[in-house]
Amino acid sequence: MRYSPTLVDHFLNPRNAGMMREPDGTGESEYAGCGDLTRFFLRVRHGRAVEVRFQTYGCGPTIAAASVASELGRGRTVDDLSRLTSGDVEEALEGLPENRKHAADVAAGALRAAAADWLSRRR
C-alpha cells in the first residue's frame, strides 16, 4: 500500500494531537467496522475555531486524517466546520487507498460533531 508523502508526514508528525481543557466544543466519531475512534476539541472565539486538538485511536491513515483535519479546521468559522466533508480531508491528505477511505470519514465526522456541539451550546 502506498501512502502520499503528506499522509506519511502527518502520521509521523501529527499536528495538534492531545486533549484540551474546558473546550468550547467536543465531538467524536467512530468507525465501528474497525474500531477507529477520533475525538476533536475546539476553542472558539467570535465564531471561529482558534484552536483545534484531537485524540485518536486507529491505523496510520486515521491518525494522519485527524491531524490534517485539525489544520484544516483552525481559523475557520464553526459554521464552515459543520460542513466539512470527508472529501475535504481526503484531498488535504492527497488521496487515500480505497480500503482506507473511512479514515477521512472518521476525522470529518468528529470535527463536524465538535462544531455541532459548540453550535448547540451557544443556543
Next chain:
Amino acid sequence: MSRRVYLDHNASTPVHPEVLAEMLPFFAEIYGNPSSIHAFGRDARDGVDQARERIARFLQVSPQEIVFTSGGTESDNLGVKGLASARGRGHLITSSVEHHAVLRTCQVLEAQGFDVTYVGVDAHGMVDPDEVRHALRPDTIAISVMHANSEVGTLQPIGAIGRLARERSIPFHVDAVQTFGKIPLDVDALGIDVLSFSGHKIYGPKGIAGLYIRKGTKMVSIQHGGEHERRRRAGTENLPGIVGLGKAVEVRARDMQAEAERVAALRDRLWEGVRARVPEVRLSGHPTERLPGTASLLVRHVESESIVLGLDLKGIAVSAGSACTSGNVEPSHVLVAMGVPLDWAMGAVRCSLGRSTTAEDVDYVIESVDTVVRRLRQALPVGAA
C-alpha cells in the same frame, strides 16, 4: 532511511544463494517436461528425482511418499480434502488456530456434509490433547493440527495427538509449513501420516511446496488431468521450483540446528529489549514451546497497523496481527481463540527473524519499536480504545 531490516520470515524468505544457483540451469538449459521420455525429459526427471530424494532423506521417509504441490495452501487443501474425500463422509477434528488453508477447507467440507470439531487452545495458543481425545467419535475420519502457529509461534503437542490418532487408526494431517526445515521433525515418532511443507518459508522459491503422504494412507487427488506424482497431483511439475525446494531442504538439513540456536538467542534479545523499554507490552504464545524465530508482541492500546507503518517508515518489515481490510478490522482468529483481550489483541505485531538477522538489526528494531510506540501513544491517549 538506508537501513532495512526484514523481520517477516514467517511470511516469506529470500531465496538462498545456493538454492538460486541450483535452480538457474533448470529454466533455460534443462527445460524438458519430466514426463517426456526423450533425453530432455529424462534430464528434467533427474532434477525432480534428486529433489524428491533430498526431501525424503531429510524427513527419513521414502521418496515415493513425497508429492509436490504449488504451495502450502494447496498442500493443506490436498491433505485435508484428500483424506476426507477418500472416506466420503464422517467427522474431522482440527483446531481453532489453524491457518485459513485448513480452516476454510474444513468449512467447505462442512458445507458438503462432513462434521468438523474445532478444538480450542489455552492462553498460550496450545491445543490440549485431552480435548482432542474428547472430540473423537466413532466416525472420526481425520485429525488435522498444525505443528506451529505462524502468528504466535506456539508449537502444538503433535506427538500426543499423533498417539491418539495412531491408537484409533485415524489418519493425522499436520500443517508443518512453519516448522519444516526450522526444527527437527520426525514423522514416525510423532505419528504423522500426512504433512504439509513449503519452499518459500525456508529460503526456497515461492510457488513450490509438498506433502508427505505415508505409504498406505487412503487419499484421493483433488486435481485431475494427468498421471503426475503417482496420480496424487495432476499437472506438469514446477521443475525449477522443485529443484529449488530440494536444495533448500538440503541446505536446511546442514544449517538448521545452528541457525535455530542463533535465531532463538536473537529473538530473546529482541523481547528482553522491548520489554525493558516499552511499557504495557506482552509476548504472546507459549513461553518455551515456540518457534525459534518468532516474537509476537502485544502492544496495549496501540493499533497494530499504525506500528507496522511506523516501523516500515524506519525500514523495518514486521507484520500486523490484525489487518484492517475494506475498513473492517478483526483481531486475528488465533489471538481471539487464545482469549487475548481486545485492547491487547488489536496491537499485535509479529516479528519473525531469519538467517540474515543480526544483533545490530535487533537492537535497531528495539530502539525503533520504543520510538514508534512512544510517539503513537502520545498522539492517541484515548482510553476508550
